[in-house]
Amino acid sequence: MNVISETEENRSEETVLPSLDRLLAVMTYNIHHGRGRDGRVNLKRICTVIQEGKPDLVALQEVDRGMKRSERLDQGRELADLLEMHHVAGHNWYLGEGAYGNVFLSRWPVTIMGNLDLSVPGREPRGCLLTEVHHGSSLLLVASVHLGLGMAERKRQSLTILDQLRVLYKDDPILIMGDFNTLSFSSIARRFRSSYVDVFEGAGVGRRSTYRKAGIPLRLDYIYASDHLLPVKAHVLRTKTASVASDHFPLIAQFLWKDQDESRKDHQTGEELLSYRPG
Secondary structure: OOEEOOOOOOOOOOOOOOOOOOOEEEEEEEOHHHEOOOOOEOHHHHHHHHHHHOOOEEEEEEEEEOOHHHOOOEHHHHHHHHHOOEEEEEEEEEOOOOEEEEEEEEOOOEEEEEEEEOOOOOOOOOEEEEEEEEEOOEEEEEEEEEOOOOHHHHHHHHHHHHHHHHHHOOOOOEEEEEEOOOOOOOHHHHHHHOOOEEHHHHHEOOOOOOEEEOOEEEOOEEEEEOOOEEEEEEEEOOOOOHHHHOOEOOEEEEEEEOOOOOOOOOOOOHHHHHHOOOO
16 A cells, blocks of 8 residues: 655644644545536635534645646646635546645645555545644644445445554544545444544534535544544534535534543543543
């Protein structure tokens, strides 16, 4: 399995990670390269939807760079500039005219750790973008994911992600966000729930579907968290703009860092939990 690193320029910003008395808001959103349900490509609508959700961290899927269909924009950088956020890109599909894949946005400095190659021969190239959000010694690992359309493909990809996270980040705070292209009762979803918390199952309100196919509402987008993070609320954003901006609705979740008795036996605080690295 190849691990591909791709660096992006980070902005400097005097902002700290949330403490125990502050919520962390995160979003996952398949933007369909800005192509909305009306057939128009309009990245500013995507920006508006993200602003409506007010997230601190955003995992984006189906983001273009240099593609004719999206005015040859570097969409990840464009959104980062409009939103005044840090960003890194994990493009998985390199075409003659440009590239396509995952992008991660953060209100705080971020380091790209790698882009796990999840590609299966004969299928669309896929990846899992691994990033560390940090301020000083505090860190949070975020995995931005877009799994394939085939069942066997997704099984192989999910095993790769979970195995790598287990080896590289066994005891660290982790968020896994993205378009998993699978339903909540599937073996893929059960596999992720065996290691992480499905935040909508624990704290979801309202309708959970994020996509509609032939008029049937489907839940394809998920946010999973390690037990360092306490889910407070999760919901699908269904504003007027979100209803037209992409073929997916964004999923949003809010967390608190767990306190000293909830996560580690050595009674670390939430800030210390974020700073912890295995020896």
